[in-house]
Amino acid sequence: MQLRELVEQAGRGDHEAFAAVVRASAARLYAIAYRILRDADLANDALQEALVKVWDDLPALRDPDRFDAWAARITCRCCYRLAKHERRFALPAPADPEPDTTTFVAQVADQDEMERGFRRLSPEHRAVLVLHYYLGLTLGEVADTLDIPPGTVGSRLHYAVRSLRAALESEARTTEAWERST
Amino acid sequence: MTREQDFERQLADWLADGPNTAPTKVVDQALEQTAARRQRRGVGRWLVLPLERVGHWFPAHRTARLSALAAVLAGILLTSVVVSVPFLVGSAGPAPTMDEGSPVVVTGTAELDVVDEKPTQVTRVVDIETKDRRIDGQAHQELTVLAQSADTRVLHGTMRLTNAWGSWVGDVDIVTYPSGEEYEYATLGGTKAYEGFTYHYAIYDPSAGTVRTFEGAIWPDEPPAMPEPSLLP
Numbered sequence: 226m227q228l229r230e231l232v233e234q235a236g237r238g239d240h241e242a243f244a245a246v247v248r249a250s251a252a253r254l255y256a257i258a259y260r261i262l263r264d265a266d267l268a269n270d271a272l273q274e275a276l277v278k279v280w281d282d283l284p285a286l287r288d289p290d291r292f293d294a295w296a297a298r299i300t301c302r303c304c305y306r307l308a309k310h311e312r313r314f315a316l317p318a319p320a321d322p323e324p325d326t327t328t329f330v331a332q333v334a335d336q337d338e339m340e341r342g343f344r345r346l347s348p349e350h351r352a353v354l355v356l357h358y359y360l361g362l363t364l365g366e367v368a369d370t371l372d373i374p375p376g377t378v379g380s381r382l383h384y385a386v387r388s389l390r391a392a393l394e395s396e397a398r399t400t401e402a403w404e405r406s407t
Numbered sequence: 408m409t410r411e412q413d414f415e416r417q418l419a420d421w422l423a424d425g426p427n428t429a430p431t432k433v434v435d436q437a438l439e440q441t442a443a444r445r446q447r448r449g450v451g452r453w454l455v456l457p458l459e460r461v462g463h464w465f466p467a468h469r470t471a472r473l474s475a476l477a478a479v480l481a482g483i484l485l486t487s488v489v490v491s492v493p494f495l496v497g498s499a500g501p502a503p504t505m506d507e508g509s510p511v512v513v514t515g516t517a518e519l520d521v522v523d524e525k526p527t528q529v530t531r532v533v534d535i536e537t538k539d540r541r542i543d544g545q546a547h548q549e550l551t552v553l554a555q556s557a558d559t560r561v562l563h564g565t566m567r568l569t570n571a572w573g574s575w576v577g578d579v580d581i582v583t584y585p586s587g588e589e590y591e592y593a594t595l596g597g598t599k600a601y602e603g604f605t606y607h608y609a610i611y612d613p614s615a616g617t618v619r620t621f622e623g624a625i626w627p628d629e630p631p632a633m634p635e636p637s638l639l640p
Contacts, residue, residue: 238446244438255429260422269433276437281447339421345587347518347617358415359422380521384617390414391585 232289235280243283247276250293253360254300260355261304261348263340271307275300294370297360301352301371308348342392350385353378503540503572503600510624513539517546517610518618519589527552529562541625542606544570548579559584566593568606573599575606589619603627 228249234242254275259268278299286295343351356367357378364382368375515537523530533546550564559582566579577595591610597603608623 236446240438240442243441247434247438251429251434252427255433256425256427259426265426269430272429273433273437273440276434277440277444280437280441280444284446336421336424339418349518349520350617354418355422358419377520377522380524383524384521386414386418388587389418391587393414395585 228292229289232283232286232292236283236286236289238284243280246292247279250296251276253293254296257297257300257352257355257360258304260359261301261351262308263344267304267307267311271300271303274307275303278303294366297356297370298372301348301356304352305348338393339389342389345392346385346388350381350388353381354385354389357382510626511539513537513542513606513608513623513625515539515542515621516618517621520617529564533566533568535568535621539625540570541572541601542568542570542575542608542623544568546575550579550581557585566595568595573597573601575601591619591621 226245228246231242231246231249235246251272255268255272258271258275259265262268262271275296279296282299286292343354346354352371353367356362356370357364362370364375364378367382368378371378515535518534518536520532520534521529522532529548529550529552531548531550533548535542535544535546537543546566546568548564548566550562552560553563554561562581562583564579564581566575566577568575575595575597577593579591579593581589581591583589589610591608593608595606597606605626606623607626608621610619610621
């Protein structure tokens with residue numbers, strides 16, 4: 226059975242159809258939640274909260290073909306809510322004691338710096354990055370999914386990318402200075 | 408490949424590295440929780456079902472049926488208006504009290520969002536969350552870039568923070584660093600319920616996220632003048 230039909234049936238209160246919809250969509254929603262929150266426990270909470278809300282509000286979904294975007298929006302909002310109330314969300318990733326210069330370790334250091342830069346962003350900025358660069362949605366699709374103006378998507382994306390680049394470049398400068406001093 | 412594309416590929420690769428399956432336990436718990444839960448139905452469904460059930464109470468003649476239905480709907484509408492008017496009129500609650508005496512310290516968080524950026528002009532929306540209702544709300548900042556170097560950017564502009572009872576309006580000064588750190592300082596005058604008061608705040612938050620903590624004070628009248636330079640130690 227097509228997802229559209231399952232969504233329609235679930236919207237009419239068919240819990241078996243809803244279970245099938247959940248099994249088809251949960252991986253994608255969890256992937257979004259994990260990447261926004263960067264914490265497995267918080268992502269679990271966000272997914273569970275989002276799935277319950279999807280069930281509650283499914284009768285109000287007018288176009289079943291828009292289920293994926295609608296469920297992603299609910300998941301993002303659950304992430305925002307959890308992020309605002311959870312102290313764990315605000316904790317930065319631990320800093321490296323000192324930069325390394327070998328290629329492999331430098332790549333790992335880049336990943337760490339990306340993680341630290343990403344964790345400094347608000348959940349709203351993270352969501353835009355995840356939807357655009359991870360799910361591959363266009364800016365219009367991101368705006369549609371998050372229900373915000375395309376201009377806001379553009380500015381959030383611009384700010385988030387600039388912040389991340391600044392974090393990585395700052396790390397590169399520190400590495401250079403460290404290499405010069407040794 | 409340009410530096411920009413290289414960075415975007417690096418970011419996409421980094422985001423791709425992570426779990427792609429949902430924990431079965433979480434999915435099962437959600438299904439268990441929803442199995443015993445009724446879905447929320449729209450107002451239309453909520454109204455239509457009871458009307459279908461009581462349909463046999465209405466007169467058989469079509470015109471009389473429509474008249475009866477119109478009377479019931481008018482009754483529902485009138486009742487809802489009467490019930491909701493007091494809530495709608497007073498939805499923002501009474502104006503917060505303004506202490507005429509000593510200054511009051513206020514703290515909270517400000518979420519900064521750049522909505523428009525040109526080489527010399529920046530427009531930002533700031534969502535403020537605080538327990539003090541007087542400064543809770545959304546602020547708009549229209550900023551001019553006064554100076555920019557590889558390390559810092561200095562901005563100056565105007566700011567308006569508005570909520571249900573009035574506005575705080577004034578000048579704001581900002582210094583930003585490439586890492587995202589930002590230092591911000593503003594002195595704003597009150598209007599309407601806040602007339603005659605001054606709100607002063609500063610953001611000295613070394614974290615680089617978009618949500619910053621701020622500390623400030625609301626003063627009756629003007630804040631005290633800075634001491635003369637000759638009097639400073």
